[in-house]
Amino acid sequence: MTTLDHASPDTTSQTRTVTLRYFAWVREKVGTSEEAIEIPTNLETVAQLIDWLKQRGENYSAAFERAEVIRTALDQTHAGPQSSIADADEIAFFPPVTGG
Amino acid sequence: MTTLDHASPDTTSQTRTVTLRYFAWVREKVGTSEEAIEIPTNLETVAQLIDWLKQRGENYSAAFERAEVIRTALDQTHAGPQSSIADADEIAFFPPVTGG
Amino acid sequence: MAVRVQQENFDIGAEIAALTNSRTDIGAVVTFTGTVRGSAGGAPITTMTLEHYPGMTEAELGRVEAEALERWPLSGTLIVHRVGELNPGDNIVLVITASAHRHAAFEAAEFLMDYLKSRAPFWKKEARPDGAADWVDARETDTVALERWSK
Amino acid sequence: MAVRVQQENFDIGAEIAALTNSRTDIGAVVTFTGTVRGSAGGAPITTMTLEHYPGMTEAELGRVEAEALERWPLSGTLIVHRVGELNPGDNIVLVITASAHRHAAFEAAEFLMDYLKSRAPFWKKEARPDGAADWVDARETDTVALERWSK
Numbered sequence: 001m002t003t004l005d006h007a008s009p010d011t012t013s014q015t016r017t018v019t020l021r022y023f024a025w026v027r028e029k030v031g032t033s034e035e036a037i038e039i040p041t042n043l044e045t046v047a048q049l050i051d052w053l054k055q056r057g058e059n060y061s062a063a064f065e066r067a068e069v070i071r072t073a074l075d076q077t078h079a080g081p082q083s084s085i086a087d088a089d090e091i092a093f094f095p096p097v098t099g100g
Numbered sequence: 101m102t103t104l105d106h107a108s109p110d111t112t113s114q115t116r117t118v119t120l121r122y123f124a125w126v127r128e129k130v131g132t133s134e135e136a137i138e139i140p141t142n143l144e145t146v147a148q149l150i151d152w153l154k155q156r157g158e159n160y161s162a163a164f165e166r167a168e169v170i171r172t173a174l175d176q177t178h179a180g181p182q183s184s185i186a187d188a189d190e191i192a193f194f195p196p197v198t199g200g
Numbered sequence: 201m202a203v204r205v206q207q208e209n210f211d212i213g214a215e216i217a218a219l220t221n222s223r224t225d226i227g228a229v230v231t232f233t234g235t236v237r238g239s240a241g242g243a244p245i246t247t248m249t250l251e252h253y254p255g256m257t258e259a260e261l262g263r264v265e266a267e268a269l270e271r272w273p274l275s276g277t278l279i280v281h282r283v284g285e286l287n288p289g290d291n292i293v294l295v296i297t298a299s300a301h302r303h304a305a306f307e308a309a310e311f312l313m314d315y316l317k318s319r320a321p322f323w324k325k326e327a328r329p330d331g332a333a334d335w336v337d338a339r340e341t342d343t344v345a346l347e348r349w350s351k
Numbered sequence: 352m353a354v355r356v357q358q359e360n361f362d363i364g365a366e367i368a369a370l371t372n373s374r375t376d377i378g379a380v381v382t383f384t385g386t387v388r389g390s391a392g393g394a395p396i397t398t399m400t401l402e403h404y405p406g407m408t409e410a411e412l413g414r415v416e417a418e419a420l421e422r423w424p425l426s427g428t429l430i431v432h433r434v435g436e437l438n439p440g441d442n443i444v445l446v447i448t449a450s451a452h453r454h455a456a457f458e459a460a461e462f463l464m465d466y467l468k469s470r471a472p473f474w475k476k477e478a479r480p481d482g483a484a485d486w487v488d489a490r491e492t493d494t495v496a497l498e499r500w501s502k
Binding site: 211212213214216220222223224225226227228229230231232233234235236237238239288289300302303305306309310313345 | 377383453460
């Protein structure tokens, strides 16, 4: 016998929508500058999101091949590989900056 | 019996002409910006010249009263109290500089 | 206290005048202007294209400016950064700091440039005479320059 | 590589353009502008008069500039210093340094200002609203600023 409580879905299949943005050669390798995508809610950190993205296709695996040089911003603020993405609506990936 | 050699004058009475220049409040206290004056050749240093000048009148003694704050240039190059004035044709006295 | 990202060139004299206009409490104004060099690593470049992250750029530059205002007694600051395609000799970035004291103005301008170089989301792509173009690599020295400001 | 002493104002933008004109090897330009403050020690001033030592000023600024060129890889430098009667807000001094590298440009500009402040034969006299006028006292901090450049 199941109740509503027991029927709550498996967390691995829960998703939410985030906006991903790519800049410079990360943008060129992924092939788009921006996309809204469904990500599993059990992805907790930037590093986990990058690993998940690398499974999506050759363009992603090429863009994130050297994950250690990729910089990330969560809602337009610099973040690190272990930063939590739980509250982020806009997640950006780019190479080290070269302005000025 | 005297010869020309023996007749060489006493060095204390030998003089030479130098140009003295004064700036800012040193100029105001001395009362002139520039003068050509005869100084004894036995004055060797800046400090000795200042002591000698102080005997020349109240305007000089007032200008050089606090000799430690007076700065000097010999032929337009900064010098100190113990610098030799032997080769200097233009000797300038002024307060610490305040440009910029 | 202003941050601008723009395609068009800037007029340094006019920007200083706007920042200091009719004020008599300033005393010291420092500007830094970065320009496009005509070669990279000994090889000539034909154009430099600057990409940025709209929104984050302004936010990050604003954070850097706020940090400078907290550290030094500044009467005014300005950061202007160009984007788009530029030619050798063109202006890229302008930083102005105004203060009653010259050391504050100098230090704040260096700080703003060090932070901007290491944190503001801009990326340069250099095109060569043969038509190829490469993204400029970040320089380790810029990260080192930033570290000296750690409190 | 130029030193000028003049009564008239200077145009910072025009001076930068003249120094960097048509060159693509520069990358970084730093300017310092010193201006007349409207008060000294909390009391208002009406005018500031700058006296200098013609001949020695140019010689001393030339020596300072030569020293900077020896210490840093500079593409160009300019020092302009005004003399005569100035009003609050007026420009007094302009230093420009141009280099391929921003740290060289920043350091050389600070060096030129520190040396100029402590060694160039200029003297300021400030007039107050009551008509009295006083020579500005040299500041100990300027001598301290100079000492950090000792090799």
